[in-house]
Amino acid sequence: MPERLVSTTCLGNLNDPSYELLLRRELGGVFEVDELLLDWDQADVCAFAGVTELGRTIDVRLDATDGGRLADGDVLAIGRSGVVPVAVVVRLRSAEVYLVEVDRMDPIALAHACWEIGNMHAPLFRGDSDEHTVRMYTPVQPVLGRMLRGVEGVRLSVVTRELDASRRFASSAAEARCRIRRLIPDNFRSSLRTRSLRARQSGNLPFNRRT
Numbered sequence: 586m587p588e589r590l591v592s593t594t595c596l597g598n599l600n601d602p603s604y605e606l607l608l609r610r611e612l613g614g615v616f617e618v619d620e621l622l623l624d625w626d627q628a629d630v631c632a633f634a635g636v637t638e639l640g641r642t643i644d645v646r647l648d649a650t651d652g653g654r655l656a657d658g659d660v661l662a663i664g665r666s667g668v669v670p671v672a673v674v675v676r677l678r679s680a681e682v683y684l685v686e687v688d689r690m691d692p693i694a695l696a697h698a699c700w701e702i703g704n705m706h707a708p709l710f711r712g713d714s715d716e717h718t719v720r721m722y723t724p725v726q727p728v729l730g731r732m733l734r735g736v737e738g739v740r741l742s743v744v745t746r747e748l749d750a751s752r753r754f755a756s757s758a759a760e761a762r763c764r765i766r767r768l769i770p771d772n773f774r775s776s777l778r779t780r781s782l783r784a785r786q787s788g789n790l791p792f793n794r795r796t
Contacts, residue, residue: 590643592661600658616670625680625748628655679745685721686740694738701732711752
């Protein structure tokens with residue numbers, strides 16, 4: 586019967602070649618990998634019990650004060666009960682997400698889309714934007730999907746992909762504002778402020794377009 590393991594800290598990341606080399610040296614050159622599959626939102630949980638692909642139970646009790654989240658490739662524990670050591674490694678499942686695309690020349694649509702996503706408290710991830718199009722990802726939620734499809738200027742599609750924690754917009758309001766500002770062309774920021782002010786003065790919501 587597979588052993589039961591306890592993890593109180595992340596030992597390293599197996600996606601880092603230097604750590605893999607270090608681990609091989611520590612374990613005598615050979616080790617096996619047992620994967621713990623997690624959904625993207627489970628990677629934020631500090632305390633849980635999981636079962637690996639090979640049937641091991643692992644009690645994860647990470648320090649919440651570290652403020653981090655589990656990443657694909659994180660090594661949680663080393664099992665040494667067998668002939669060959671076994672590294673328990675986190676693997677993040679791909680998720681169904683919305684690909685949100687907005688023209689850079691349409692800052693009102695961009696602001697409206699970000700507002701709708703934030704209003705649902707949904708996580709937002711940077712996509713591979715270019716000089717013409719801003720691309721973002723957010724996990725599929727039917728209600729949010731209906732809202733985004735109603736935003737003029739937003740193109741919405743459903744794709745399957747891994748959500749990279751390093752590309753997630755900050756939870757800090759100040760840092761999030763800075764990142765959103767980088768998505769909007771400088772020459773449109775003053776236009777955005779002017780149109781928002783006029784809408785407020787007329788009693789309309791900031792993101793209601795006037796025909």
